[in-house]
Amino acid sequence: MSIATYLERRGELETYFDRTAVDAWAKLTSDAPVGRIRATVRAGRDEMRNTLLSWLPQSMSGARLLDAGCGTGALSIEAARRGARVVAIDLSPTLVSVARERLPSDLDSSTIEFRSGDMLDPKLGRFDFVVAMDSLIHYRPDDMVRVLSRLAERCLHSLLVTFAPRTTGLAAMHTVGRLFPRGDRAPAIEPVREGTLRQRIGSDPALAGWRAQRTHRVARGFYISQALEVTPR
Ligand SMILES: C[S@@+](CC[C@H](N)C(=O)[O-])C[C@H]1O[C@@H](n2cnc3c(N)ncnc32)[C@H](O)[C@@H]1O
Numbered sequence: 058m059s060i061a062t063y064l065e066r067r068g069e070l071e072t073y074f075d076r077t078a079v080d081a082w083a084k085l086t087s088d089a090p091v092g093r094i095r096a097t098v099r100a101g102r103d104e105m106r107n108t109l110l111s112w113l114p115q116s117m118s119g120a121r122l123l124d125a126g127c128g129t130g131a132l133s134i135e136a137a138r139r140g141a142r143v144v145a146i147d148l149s150p151t152l153v154s155v156a157r158e159r160l161p162s163d164l165d166s167s168t169i170e171f172r173s174g175d176m177l178d179p180k181l182g183r184f185d186f187v188v189a190m191d192s193l194i195h196y197r198p199d200d201m202v203r204v205l206s207r208l209a210e211r212c213l214h215s216l217l218v219t220f221a222p223r224t225t226g227l228a229a230m231h232t233v234g235r236l237f238p239r240g241d242r243a244p245a246i247e248p249v250r251e252g253t254l255r256q257r258i259g260s261d262p263a264l265a266g267w268r269a270q271r272t273h274r275v276a277r278g279f280y281i282s283q284a285l286e287v288t289p290r
Pocket of ligand 1: 067070071074086125126127128129130131146147148149152174175176177189190191192193
């Protein structure tokens with residue numbers, strides 16, 4: 058990983074998700090009415106979250122899960138309902154506060170540990186499962202793979218990640234970046250072909266014990282994202 062490009066992009070993302078787009082993001086991830094385009098994004102994201110959850114065990118009693126780039130915490134809540142002990146971390150302290158406020162009253166508040174900071178912080182400890190839903194799509198593919206290798210060092214069973222699939226020339230248009238008015242657009246999304254990502258994961262010495270497994274693409278209106286499961290061989 059190039060530390061410089063990773064840190065530069067991380068800084069842009071922190072500014073974007075903690076300031077520029079924080080209200081729009083909190084609204085998108087709530088039940089509040091949204092326009093037609095954002096509604097397709099919301100539906101696509103619901104489908105993606107359900108896909109990732111379907112790749113996790115139904116009962117997660119005692120398992121530790123890292124929600125890496127948790128945003129407003131929807132996936133953390135579902136994992137906690139299955140009995141997981143969740144660490145929910147995000148660069149944006151504001152989104153983490155929103156996530157904390159949205160914790161349903163019927164869930165024991167100790168089941169999710171909310172933190173703001175970098176998902177790669179070694180102090181977070183070790184996990185059975187790591188999920189990074191749409192939180193690595195803005196990093197260059199080589200940085201994304203290096204992030205996966207760092208997460209793999211601390212993960213026992215599976216890493217679930219989404220990427221922005223590079224398909225046709227349209228790919229770059231159909232991204233969450235289109236959600237917000239031009240001036241508010243997110244840092245660029247870095248589309249990557251599924252084959253390229255699999256090849257990089259397969260050839261990275263730091264991921265030698267790991268293999269890319271099933272995948273599922275979600276394409277709903279303005280939301281296109283693809284889930285990939287990475288597990289020990
Ligand atoms: C598109 S949002 C998705 C949030 C959440 N996973 C979801 O699907 O609702 C991406 C999030 O990843 C976070 N993020 C990006 N890079 C991160 C990093 N290195 N460490 C922690 N969070 C990160 C951003 O702050 C942002 O809130």
